[in-house]
Structure formats: structure tokens, C-alpha cells
Amino acid sequence: MPELPEVESLAGFLRERAVGRTILGVDVVAIQALKTFDPPVTALGGLTVTGVARHGKFLDLDCDGLHLVIHLARAGWLRWRDDLSAAKPVRPGKGPLAVRVRLAPDDEGLAPGFELTEAGTQKRLAVYVTKNPDEIPNVATLGPDPLADSFTVEALKRIIGGNRTQIKGLLRDQKVIAGIGNAYSDEVLHAAKMSPFKIAATLTDAQIADLHEAIVTTLRDAVERAHGLAAKDLKAEKKSGLRVHNRAGQPCDVCGDTIREVSFADSSLQYCPTCQTGGKPLADRRLSKLLK
Numbered sequence: 001m002p003e004l005p006e007v008e009s010l011a012g013f014l015r016e017r018a019v020g021r022t023i024l025g026v027d028v029v030a031i032q033a034l035k036t037f038d039p040p041v042t043a044l045g046g047l048t049v050t051g052v053a054r055h056g057k058f059l060d061l062d063c064d065g066l067h068l069v070i071h072l073a074r075a076g077w078l079r080w081r082d083d084l085s086a087a088k089p090v091r092p093g094k095g096p097l098a099v100r101v102r103l104a105p106d107d108e109g110l111a112p113g114f115e116l117t118e119a120g121t122q123k124r125l126a127v128y129v130t131k132n133p134d135e136i137p138n139v140a141t142l143g144p145d146p147l148a149d150s151f152t153v154e155a156l157k158r159i160i161g162g163n164r165t166q167i168k169g170l171l172r173d174q175k176v177i178a179g180i181g182n183a184y185s186d187e188v189l190h191a192a193k194m195s196p197f198k199i200a201a202t203l204t205d206a207q208i209a210d211l212h213e214a215i216v217t218t219l220r221d222a223v224e225r226a227h228g229l230a231a232k233d234l235k236a237e238k239k240s241g242l243r244v245h246n247r248a249g250q251p252c253d254v255c256g257d258t259i260r261e262v263s264f265a266d267s268s269l270q271y272c273p274t275c276q277t278g279g280k281p282l283a284d285r286r287l288s289k290l291l292k
Contacts, residue, residue, distance in 0.1 A: 001057075001072070001073065001074045001075075001181050001182065001183070002057065002072045002076070002077070002234075003057060003179060003180060003181040003183060003184050004054075004056070004057065004145075004146070004147070004178075004179030004180060004184065004219055004222075004223075005184070005219060005222035005223045005225075005226050005238070006226060006234050006235075006238055007054050007056075007057050007058070007059060007072070007179070008054050008147075008223050008226070009223065009226035009227065009229060009231075009234055010059060010078055010231055010234070011052045011053065011054045011059055012052075012227065012228075013080070013229075013230065013231050014049075014052045014059070014061065014114075015051070015052045017080065017112065018049045018052065018061065018103065018114070019049050019050065019051060019052060020048065020049065020050075021048065021049055021103040021104055021112070022046065022047070022048050022049075022103065022104040023044050023045060023046065023047050023048070023049065023063060023101065023102070023103060023104075024045065024102040024103060024104055024111070024113075025042075025044075025045050025102050026041050026042075026044050026045070026068070026099065026100070026101050026102070027090045027099065027100040027101075027102070028041055028098075028099055028127070029090045029091070029092050029097045029098055029099060029100065030092070030097075030098040030099070030118070030123060030125070031092070032123055033098045033099055033116070033118070033123070033125050033126060033127050034099075034127050034128075034129075035126050035127065035128050035136075036128045036129050036130060039066060039129050039130075039131070040129070041127075041129050043066060043129065044063055044066060044068060044129065047063040047064040047066060048063065048064055049061055049062070049063055049103075050062050050063065050064060050065075055069075055133060055139050055142060055178070056139075056142045056143075056145070056174055056178030056179045057071060057072070057174070057178075057179055057181070058070065058071050058133070058136075058138075058139055059071075059072075059078075060133050065131070066129065066130075066131060067128075067129070067130050067131070067132070067133050068101070068127070068128075068129060069127070069128040069129075069130060069133050069136060069139070070116065070125075070126070070127055070128075071125065071126040071127075071138070072116070072118075072125055073118070073124035073125045073126065074120075074122065074124060075118050075119040075120045075122070075124075075125075076098070076116060076117065076118040076124075076125035077116070077117050077118075077231075077235070078114055078115070078116055078117075078231050079114060079115045079116075079117060079231065079232065080112070080113075080114045080230070080231050080232070081112060081113055081114060081115065082110055082112050083110040083111055083112060084100070084102055084103075084111050084112065084113045085105070085109075085110070085111040087100070096117040096118055096119050097115055097116075097117055098115075098116045098117060098118050098123075098125050098127075099115065099116040099125075099127055100113065100114075100115045100116075101113050101114050101115075101116075114231075138174070141174075141175050142174055142175070142178040143159070143173070143174060143175050143176045143177045143178050144159075144177060144178065145178050145179060146177055146178070146179060146180065146215050146216060146219055147179075147216070147219060147220065147223070151177075151212075151215075151216070152212075153208060153209050153212045156208055156211065156212045156215075157205070157208050159176055159177065160200045160201065160203060160208060161201070162201045163200040163201055164199055164200070164201050165199070165200050166196065166197045166198065166199060166200070167189065167194060167195075167196065167197075167198045167199070167200050167203070167211075168185055168186075168189065168196035168197065168269060170200050171185040171188060171189070171215075172185050177215075179219070180215070180219075182245070182267055182269070183238070183242060183245040183246070184218060184219065184222070184245075185269075186242075186244050186245040186269055186270050186271065187218050187222075187242060187243060187244060187245055188211070188214045188215050188218050188219075189214070189271065189276060190243055190244045190254075190271065190272055190275060190276060191214035191217065191218050191243075192207075192210050192211045192213075192214035193210070193275050193276055194207065194210075194211065194214075194276060195271070195276050195277045195282075196262075196269050196271055196276070196282075197282065221241075222238070222241060225237055225241050226238070244259050244270045244271060244272055245269075245270050246270065247259045247270060248260060248261035248268075248270050252272040252274065252275060254272065254275055255272065255274045255275055256274075257272050257273055257274035257275070257279075258273075259271070259272055260272075260273060260281055260282070260284075261284065262282050262283075262284050263284055
């Protein structure tokens with residue numbers, strides 16, 4: 001799933017290539033991806049892309065005051081095309097293509113644009129057309145952005161408060177902190193040397209400070225690595241930069257211990273026992289606790 005660093009990089013990528021261009025049209029191939037009907041998606045035709053922003057994991061293209069907001073979900077991606085003039089007509093129900101955004105030709109006659117694709121059978125990619133992104137429920141309820149100046153140690157302390165949630169789940173809750181998903185929560189907790197099942201309310205002030213440092217540093221480093229990359233290269237960059245996530249069975253880069261995994265019904269987490277759980281493996285079952 002694209003998380004904050006990848007979405008931030010995609011936003012930067014689109015600022016360089018789409019801003020200032022006129023939208024010729026938006027072709028919705030997977031009708032379930034379009035979550036709004038008023039204004040209609042056809043209203044984007046003829047408008048100019050004037051800015052691109054990020055809200056958590058949401059991309060927001062400002063088109064003369066009308067917003068095209070995109071959430072790539074777990075298996076979605078954005079593919080930029082330098083020339084869509086020769087692209088085959090879209091065929092609903094055929095392949096991973098969900099949405100195609102066609103932009104006006106450049107001085108060389110090339111008609112660029114981008115396509116939103118989604119692999120797999122769980123179709124969760126979402127596209128909205130709105131006058132105000134805050135009208136989208138999942139945008140309106142987003143927690144603070146961890147890269148904002150206002151996200152301080154004190155702010156994190158207030159967020160944690162007396163929360164009895166396991167810290168892994170808290171980091172992934174978009175209503176608590178915006179933009180962190182399964183992969184970067186694993187990375188943050190490894191950097192903070194913290195068990196994913198530690199209860200948030202039990203963190204000391206020192207541990208909260210360490211966690212804050214791990215959140216900000218991990219995300220900023222990932223954003224920096226992704227800066228300037230083409231959209232097609234972001235997935236490979238993310239994978240190469242991960243130290244524990246999806247690396248079960250491999251040695252930890254920090255201590256050399258074997259990275260382990262806990263599997264759930266629809267996801268899994270990875271961690272280093274030596275770095276994070278005092279050398280004790282976590283039971284690989286739902287609602288796992290430290291083995292005694």
C-alpha cells in the first residue's frame with residue numbers, strides 16, 4: 001500500500017508534470033472507484049491543474065477550485081504516460097485500469113496523462129470529485145500529519161494519553177496520525193526499539209520522545225530517498241529502503257538476529273526480537289502476546 005512517503009513523492013511528481021496543464025477528460029473504467037456524483041467527473045474537462053497536495057495517504061489535484069482526490073488503497077498505483085494519444089480505448093472490466101486522466105497536448109504534440117490501476121480482487125481504490133476535500137469523510141477525520149511542524153513530542157504525548165491500544169495499531173490509525181500504514185509502522189517501531197504489542201499508555205516520556213524521533217526520521221528519510229524519482233520507480237525504492245517489513249527470515253541490519261513475522265487474517269507484521277522484544281519471539285497468532 002502506498003503510504004505517506006510514496007504519496008508525497010507522487011504529489012511532487014505531479015506538481016512537476018501536471019500543474020499548468022488542462023484536463024481534456026477523465027475516463028472512469030472501474031465505476032466502483034468513483035465515490036461521488038456531484039459535481040460529475042465530466043466537470044473536470046477543460047479545467048487547469050493549479051496545484052497538487054497530500055492529505056495523509058490522499059492525493060489532491062486542485063483543478064481551478066474543483067478537486068480530484070485519489071486514495072490508492074492497498075493495491076492501487078499511479079502510472080504516468082508521456083503520450084496517451086495512441087492509448088487503446090478503455091474497456092470496463094478488462095484488466096487493472098480503473099481511471100485514466102487525459103491532459104492537453106504539449107508543444108511537441110504529445111498528450112500526456114496518468115492512469116490509476118488496481119491489482120487483485122479487493123477493489124478499494126477511491127476517486128472523488130469535490131469542491132472541498134474536507135467534505136470527504138476519511139479526509140475530514142484525518143489525524144495530524146507527522147511531517148508537520150505542529151507534530152511535536154508534546155503533541156504525540158497528548159495523542160497517546162491514556163490510550164490502551166497496542167502501539168502498532170495506534171500508529172496505523174489514520175484518525176490518530178495520518179499517513180502511516182503497515183510497512184512504515186513496522187519500520188518506525190524497529191527504529192524506536194519497541195514491541196508492536198506494547199500498550200501505548202505504558203510508554204514513558206523518554207519512550208514517547210524516542211518514538212517521535214523514529215516517526216519523523218523514518219518518514220523524512222523515506223521521503224528524501226523517493227524525492228525526484230519517477231512514479232514507476234517508487235515501489236522498488238520503498239522495498240529497498242525497508243529494514244524489517246517484508247523481510248521475515250532475513251538478518252536484522254542492526255543486530256543480525258533473524259527478523260520474525262506475526263500473521264493475521266489479512267495482514268502481517270515483521271519485527272526483530274533482539275532489537276524490539278528483549279530477545280523473546282512473539283506468538284504468531286491473532287492478539288499475540290509475548291511468550292513467557
